[in-house]
Amino acid sequence: MKSKILLLEDDLNLSETVSDYFEEQGFDVVCVYDGDEAISSIYEHNFDLLLLDVNVPNKSGFDVLKEVRNQNKNTPAIFITSLNSMDSLEEGFSCGCDDYIRKPFELKELLIRVQTILKREFSNKNELINITEKITFNSISNELRDNGVEVKLNLKELKLLKLFLQHPNELLVHDRIYDYVWDYDEEYSDNSLRTYIKNLRKILGKDKIVSLKKLGYRFNQE
Structure with missing residues (x-):
C-alpha cells in the first residue's frame, strides 16, 4: 500500500x-x-x-x-x-x-x-526493514514482501504493522493501538483488533507478536 x-x-x-x-x-x-x-x-x-x-x-x-x-x-x-x-x-x-x-x-x-x-518514523533508519530472513517491509512504499512477493494488507493491518515496527520489543497498550489504528470518528473493536493480530501472525509467524494478557501486545524484533 x-x-x-x-x-x-x-x-x-x-x-x-x-x-x-x-x-x-x-x-x-x-x-x-x-x-x-x-x-x-x-x-x-x-x-x-x-x-x-x-x-x-x-x-x-x-x-x-x-x-x-x-x-x-x-x-x-x-x-x-x-x-x-x-x-x-x-x-x-x-x-x-x-x-x-x-x-x-x-x-x-x-x-x-x-x-x-x-x-x-522507524527505529531502523534503513528504507528496507528485515522482519525475518524472508519477510521485508519497505518504509517508503509501505510494501510487505515474503520472498520478494508482495503481501497485501488491509489499511488497519498495515497501520498496526507500522506501529509495531516503529516500537519493536515495546509493550503497546490497547488504548495506544486503538488511537493509532482507528480514525478519530471510528468505534474501535476488541474483536477486530484480535482478527488483525491473527492475520499478521499468519504472515509473520506466531512468535513475532506476543499477547500480554489485559495489557496489550509486544512485537518481537531481533
Whole structure:
C-alpha cells in the first residue's frame, strides 16, 4: 500500500506538478486548496506526511498545523512556502513542522526530504526493514514482501504493522493501538483488533507478536 501524502497548495499548476511527480514516484497524493479543506481531510483520512503551503485561503498552513498538533496528531509535516524570512522559518518550526522548504524548489529535493522523514518514523533508519530472513517491509512504499512477493494488507493491518515496527520489543497498550489504528470518528473493536493480530501472525509467524494478557501486545524484533 502506497504512502499517503496530503498536499495543501492553492496554486493549481504547482499542486498538479507536485502531485503528478509524487504519484510517479509511487505515492498516493490527496490535493486540497485551502486550510479548512486541509483540516477536514486530515481528520477524515490517515496520512503518512503533510505537505503544507502557508499562504492559502481560510486558514494558513501555520494555523492548520497548530490545530493538528493541538489534537495530538503527530503526522510528519513539511512547509513549502515562498516566505523566506528567519521569522517565518522560526514560526514554522514552532508550529511543529519537521522540515521547511522555500519556493522555488527542485522536485527531487522535496522527494529526498519526504523520504528522509518517512524513514525517521522507524527505529531502523534503513528504507528496507528485515522482519525475518524472508519477510521485508519497505518504509517508503509501505510494501510487505515474503520472498520478494508482495503481501497485501488491509489499511488497519498495515497501520498496526507500522506501529509495531516503529516500537519493536515495546509493550503497546490497547488504548495506544486503538488511537493509532482507528480514525478519530471510528468505534474501535476488541474483536477486530484480535482478527488483525491473527492475520499478521499468519504472515509473520506466531512468535513475532506476543499477547500480554489485559495489557496489550509486544512485537518481537531481533
